[in-house]
Amino acid sequence: MSNIYNQGLDKVAANSQPLTPINFLNRTADVYPDKVAIIHGKQQFTYQQYRKNVRRLASSLIKFGVKPGQTVSIMAANIPQFLDAHFAVPQIGAVLNAINIRLDAQNIAFILDHGECDVLLTDTAFSSVIKEALAISTRKPLIIDIDDVEGPGGEKIGTMDYQELLAQGDENFSQSFVQDEWQALALNYTSGTTGNPKGVVYSHRGAYLNAIGHNFIWPTNNKTNYLWTLPMFHCNGWCFPWTIVAVGGTQVCLRQVEVEAVVNAMIDHKVTHFCGAPIVLNMILNADEKLLAKLPKNIKAMTAGAPPPAAVIKGIENLGIEITQSYGLTEVYGPCVVSEWKDEWNDKSDDERAALKARQGVRYPTQEEVDVLDPSTMKPVPADGETMGEIMFRGNTTMKGYLKNEKTTEEAFADGWFHSGDLAVKHPDGYIEIRDRSKDIIISGGENISSVEIEGVLYMHPAILEAAVVAKKDEKWGETPCAFVGLKSGQTITEHEVIQHCREHMAGFKVPKTIVFSELPKTSTGKIQKFVLRQKVKALFES
Known part of the structure; x- marks a missing residue:
């Protein structure tokens, strides 16, 4: 329908140029x-x-x-x-x-x-x-x-x-x-x-x-010294090659993410910001104490790639590194959801603050919609912190689609939303929290068990360096949780002690029935490869 605002007010070169980070x-x-x-x-x-x-x-x-x-x-x-x-x-x-x-x-x-x-x-x-x-x-x-x-x-x-x-x-x-x-x-x-x-x-x-969008929720400026601990190949470095240039910051390159090189770069170049998966934070947290004593204070870190255990967040912040937890996928240009901090949370205990920061949070101002929906009805789940649904996105920071793969693109964009495959709850304040990947949820005796929740409890144990939980077939229950655990250097702990630790912090039906002490396989971006662990479970217990 014609109106006075579309007469003689066309887009021309003077008032319309394509948006591009270059x-x-x-x-x-x-x-x-x-x-x-x-x-x-x-x-x-x-x-x-x-x-x-x-x-x-x-x-x-x-x-x-x-x-x-x-x-x-x-x-x-x-x-x-x-x-x-x-x-x-x-x-x-x-x-x-x-x-x-x-x-x-x-x-x-x-x-x-x-x-x-x-x-x-x-x-x-x-x-x-x-x-x-x-x-x-x-x-x-x-x-x-x-x-x-x-x-x-x-x-x-x-x-x-x-x-x-x-x-x-x-x-x-x-x-x-x-x-x-x-x-x-x-x-x-x-x-x-x-x-x-x-x-x-x-x-x-x-x-x-x-x-x-990054700069709205994690401010940088021309005094920022950004350390490349995140691979540039991963979602184009979460778009930070463009963000840091936009504000006139300095980018500090690093060929290998090795803890001594990371800390020395932070010292030598007065690093103010860095990004990385929780595994990078855990690596720093468990570095040599003499090295950590030289770590500069007031560094800001953005973490994403996997839900970070609250215990890791608490430990890193005790080192003087301020954590911003974010969430996204390759299909949404990396992080576009953030656990945005509120001043009223400052007075909470360390444990409460860490638990709040471990949530994935709310959408960036530059992403139009992010919600937790029931994939069968496409209705939002109740904001009760309990009901699980699938995280879905729609907006301008969602991919164009999958190259030469129209069918998969159509499936991913079904019902007008991008389907992430990540299962989450929505809290009363609107913040979302991942409970699992849809393929990682454990269904035991008809009950859904979050592997992420169990992993969070395992990371609380002082002897445990890293942990991952996958499903193991069980004749009685259908599936039970199997925990793979890596220990800190010089630490020892028994399977019984791990199970007892879990019993003290969660409902009995969620407690892992099996513990495997093992180094955990990871991708180059620090994500634990659960598909490898599932294969290991089959080899160990189902062959």
Whole structure:
């Protein structure tokens, strides 16, 4: 219907430009040209130098035939070249595909083929697995070696190295090929634990909104020194390569997340912020006491990737690190839900505060809707902290969909919501709390048991370093909880003592019937691989 507000008030170049995070770098380099943007070992790059490198990379890729809509893959540690790619590749309308550095050759080959890789930037530290993957793959991409000065070296397998590529570029190149904010910006593959991984496609609009969304709930500024303990390949570093540039902060690169290197980087570079899965927090918490004594105070950490045990949050905050718990998935650009803190909670006990922080929380201002729904009726569950449903999302920081997989995309977006597969409750204050993945829930004697709840209790024991709970078949109950437990160095504890500890903190039907002392298998982002533990249960008890 026509009205006075749609007459002569059209979108034109002067009032409508596509939202994209690549514009953040130009603004910051104009305002802070001489400020240090990136630190990597002894190397430092100012924002002016950073922008020149990005422009050289973008123009060089065009020179070698890269066109909008083509795929540029990168497999690298957390290094400056990875940060260059986050701006240069989408600037020319190409799509950045960051590959998990822990994948085997078969999975890498699948990603190269499925994503139709045209250019591959590869850290020489991973040249052996890349060579193997290329031998399997049907793609013949242009290969560029990245010989990182802080890296271990490695065979060069490319047409040229990264510096040779940059040398052919134009440091004054400024053209953007972003015509539509719905254009694809990035391609990220899910872990693929039950088959081939799915390719999650991000838009410029979604990445822009989630990048600025972080700053609403976890403020950073031009005095921020951000340490890369989170893999840049994981959801494009949760969009933080763009967030930190937007505010003019400094990014401190780190090739390996090893506790001494992490603490030393925090000391040397006056780190103010870092991100990571709960396993990273647990690693710091259980570091050598002499090392922890040197840890700077008032550092801010954002954690996501798995529900953090309250005991870990309490321990980390006692070290002087302030925790912000967030939640998301690859399909929603990483974290877009936060356990937003309220001042009235400050006076609560340490245990109460930790329990509140362990909840996943409420949506970012940049994500339109997040709710816990009954998947059979699509109605919200009661806000009683007890009734479980599935966490669902809809909004502008939800993926475009799965690449070349319309059926799975349609299923994921059924009824107008993105179905996460995560089971949660909603508390009376509206904050959501994950109880399990739908595939991880344990049904024992008709009762639903949350593996996350049991794990939280296990982490409370002073001898336990890490824990994970999966279902074990049982003739009487159908399933019972089986706990895999890793102990802290020098600690001993019996199966009976673990079970007794659980009995003291939860209802009897939830207590694990079986305890297995074992190191826990993890992904490269620190998530415990429960599918491996399920296989182990079958091998140990069901064969």
